[in-house]
Amino acid sequence: MKGNTGFRENYGDWFRMMESKTEKSKSGKLVIPGDKLATIEEFVPGMGSASLGDSVVSTVVGDVEPDMSNRVINVKAVKSADDHLPKAGDLVIGHVDSSQPSMAQVTIIAVQDEPSDKQLSGMLSMREDRRRRTSSPIKAGDIIRAKVISTKNSIYHLSLDDPKTGVISTVCSNCGGSVIALSRDRVKCKECGFVDERILSEDFVKYSRGQMS
Ligand SMILES: [Zn+2]
Numbered sequence: 001m002k003g004n005t006g007f008r009e010n011y012g013d014w015f016r017m018m019e020s021k022t023e024k025s026k027s028g029k030l031v032i033p034g035d036k037l038a039t040i041e042e043f044v045p046g047m048g049s050a051s052l053g054d055s056v057v058s059t060v061v062g063d064v065e066p067d068m069s070n071r072v073i074n075v076k077a078v079k080s081a082d083d084h085l086p087k088a089g090d091l092v093i094g095h096v097d098s099s100q101p102s103m104a105q106v107t108i109i110a111v112q113d114e115p116s117d118k119q120l121s122g123m124l125s126m127r128e129d130r131r132r133r134t135s136s137p138i139k140a141g142d143i144i145r146a147k148v149i150s151t152k153n154s155i156y157h158l159s160l161d162d163p164k165t166g167v168i169s170t171v172c173s174n175c176g177g178s179v180i181a182l183s184r185d186r187v188k189c190k191e192c193g194f195v196d197e198r199i200l201s202e203d204f205v206k207y208s209r210g211q212m213s
Helices: 006-022 201-212
Strands: 036-040 049-052 056-060 062-067 072-077 091-099 103-111 114-125 143-150 157-159 166-169 179-183 186-189 195-197
Touching: 036 103, 049 072, 062 103, 091 114, 091 157, 103 143, 114 143, 166 201
Parallel strands: 114 157
Antiparallel strands: 036 056, 049 056, 062 072, 091 103, 091 143, 103 114, 143 157, 143 166, 179 186, 186 195
8 A cells, every 4th residue: 555645645635626516435444546555466457447567556536445266456436427427528537548749549447537437448648749759658458547639530539738637547567667757758767767758747746746745
């Protein structure tokens, strides 16, 4: 559960808002997307969770329900977004499946903070503003928040043109260690010191400042 407190602080107001909105969680172990639940040596990810580096992290707001006999960790979502398809302007949370310097393929795992298990694919476009990139500022395996800009032809077009959007959970692409933000678009590995490019959400940047002080 290392790092869990930091992620809580990271989400601050949003977490408190969700807590009041979703009543009391029965087990009292309410987690939010990006919370570290276990290591992959201890558990494999099940419903509502995903592997990230050597950790299993939550992808939804819900209660942790470890299945001890099968070593599977599930998070039972407090809400279901089954009927909620993303529309333009919505914020979604996605798992990055593959990425290139200016675009990435994403599986949408939550819509407006409500979990979705529809396996919807999103196409993320990243503007090449300040400089020409040679590598992607979003890596496969990252968990991101993005804004839906259009749903034309049933394709969910996503962008990172909002301070809330960007990477919310990532690991070092050199060694898999945990990273902190150096700025809005740079991370540094706490283990090996590797500095890499990422487009970070403001939450991640705030969380990192807390880690450094
Ligand atoms: Zn590293």
